[in-house]
Amino acid sequence: SGLITFDPGLGNTGSCQSDITFIEGDLGILRYRGIPLEQFQDNPNFVEVALALIFGELPNQEQYAQFSASLTKNANLDEDMKHHFAGFPRSAPPMAVLSAMISTLSCFHPEFLELEDETQFARAAARLISKVRTLAAYAYRRSLGLPYNYPDPSLPYVSNFLHMMFSEPYKQYSMEEEVLTALNLILILHADHEQNCSTSTVRMVGSSGANLFASCAAGVSALWGPLHGGANMAVIDMLEAIHQGNMTPEAYVALAKDKDSSVKLMGFGHRVYRNFDPRATILRDVCEKLLNKLGINDPLLEIAKKLEEIALSDSYFIERKLYPNVDFYSGIILRAIGIPTSMFTVIFAIGRLPGWIAHWYEQHSQNDGKIWRPRQVYTGLNEGRFIPRSERG
Numbered sequence: 502s503g504l505i506t507f508d509p510g511l512g513n514t515g516s517c518q519s520d521i522t523f524i525e526g527d528l529g530i531l532r533y534r535g536i537p538l539e540q541f542q543d544n545p546n547f548v549e550v551a552l553a554l555i556f557g558e559l560p561n562q563e564q565y566a567q568f569s570a571s572l573t574k575n576a577n578l579d580e581d582m583k584h585h586f587a588g589f590p591r592s593a594p595p596m597a598v599l600s601a602m603i604s605t606l607s608c609f610h611p612e613f614l615e616l617e618d619e620t621q622f623a624r625a626a627a628r629l630i631s632k633v634r635t636l637a638a639y640a641y642r643r644s645l646g647l648p649y650n651y652p653d654p655s656l657p658y659v660s661n662f663l664h665m666m667f668s669e670p671y672k673q674y675s676m677e678e679e680v681l682t683a684l685n686l687i688l689i690l691h692a693d694h695e696q697n698c699s700t701s702t703v704r705m706v707g708s709s710g711a712n713l714f715a716s717c718a719a720g721v722s723a724l725w726g727p728l729h730g731g732a733n734m735a736v737i738d739m740l741e742a743i744h745q746g747n748m749t750p751e752a753y754v755a756l757a758k759d760k761d762s763s764v765k766l767m768g769f770g771h772r773v774y775r776n777f778d779p780r781a782t783i784l785r786d787v788c789e790k791l792l793n794k795l796g797i798n799d800p801l802l803e804i805a806k807k808l809e810e811i812a813l814s815d816s817y818f819i820e821r822k823l824y825p826n827v828d829f830y831s832g833i834i835l836r837a838i839g840i841p842t843s844m845f846t847v848i849f850a851i852g853r854l855p856g857w858i859a860h861w862y863e864q865h866s867q868n869d870g871k872i873w874r875p876r877q878v879y880t881g882l883n884e885g886r887f888i889p890r891s892e893r894g
């Protein structure tokens with residue numbers, strides 16, 4: 502093992518070659534298939550961004566119409582899948598339900614366990630992208646003991662999700678244009694981020710030949726952690742705690758700097774961005790505009806802005822190049838839309854799914870047949886001796 506380079510967590514090793522997403526962390530640049538993120542802001546449409554990520558370029562009219570029709574066609578779950586939800590306790594974390602149910606799709610659609618060509622892959626991708634939002638909405642309805650809403654074939658992707666989440670029998674949920682724009686944008690901003698923890702997980706699992714559904718279910722589990730997708734929930738918990746008077750913003754920042762405490766300023770810092778996270782810049786703006794339009798005065802926004810102001814003028818954060826990341830403002834937007842905190846990371850998962858699918862397929866297509874198998878630097882006992890239990894005292 503003398504020849505093995507120690508690179509903890511592969512932080513400095515390019516684990517693959519990829520055409521999907523470009524990040525220049527020092528300059529705060531993020532591009533999907535070469536297109537700067539900022540250019541997706543006008544009339545944001547999550548489905549077309551998903552198609553660009555997965556298939557390499559923005560879809561033409563026909564490709565877009567075809568894929569949208571496929572999303573509509575696949576939105577329902579097999580009725581038998583619905584019974585699975587009843588088996589989860591109502592208190593089940595929605596990310597656990599989502600991961601389990603995406604895995605379950607492998608049982609209901611065995612025709613996709615081995616993908617033979619791009620047409621079949623496109624069908625599997627549409628099925629997964631469509632059904633994930635039904636699964637997410639059903640997990641939410643189940644947690645509240647509410648009846649499930651079937652998808653409405655007349656609604657586009659994001660509206661259909663909100664309908665399944667919030668409509669009541671005989672009462673269609675009414676959606677404001679600004680809400681749809683904001684949610685489309687949130688999903689787009691989460692759609693891919695090169696070799697982050699969950700995407701690397703999807704590629705790692707996929708490298709063994711595991712199917713698309715199983716690989717993406719693993720991605721959901723990776724995303725769940727508070728240092729990754731779970732941070733968007735942790736940000737709101739932090740802001741709530743400050744709002745409830747448990748601590749001032751100043752005292753919170755002081756605690757986050759204290760190396761003896763395990764507290765971090767949630768929604769701050771990023772492994773790759775050492776300048777600013779362009780997603781956070783966009784979301785801060787979207788957040789202010791949406792709350793204004795909806796006439797919502799959320800005290801958590803003021804607290805977030807205060808924390809940002811304190812942190813960005815503090816040498817601790819400046820020296821370490823810690824800036825707000827994508828999770829810092831997204832939660833306040835989701836709250837304004839009416840999405841409960843427990844569902845935030847699920848929204849991240851819906852957004853990140855096209856990225857996972859794109860990476861899974863890229864790897865599948867470039868496949869040199871090699872399984873991912875990192876090495877380690879062994880630090881244990883060199884050679885021991887097996888002592889029978891009876892002699893071990």
Ligand code: CMC
Pocket residue numbers: 697727728729730731732757758764765766767768769770771772773821823826827828
């Ligand atoms: N609050 C206080 N100190 C921090 C923070 C923070 N949020 N982030 C990093 N630091 C400190 C860290 O303690 C270390 O200090 P020192 O050099 O004195 O030991 C220094 O900054 C460098 O940090 P690091 O831990 O080496 O950075 P990393 O690249 O390993 O971690 C991170 C990146 C995002 C996990 C981390 O910044 C963090 O835990 N942030 C809070 C959680 C969060 O917001 N996660 C969402 C990330 S963006 C979306 C996503 O990927 O899902």
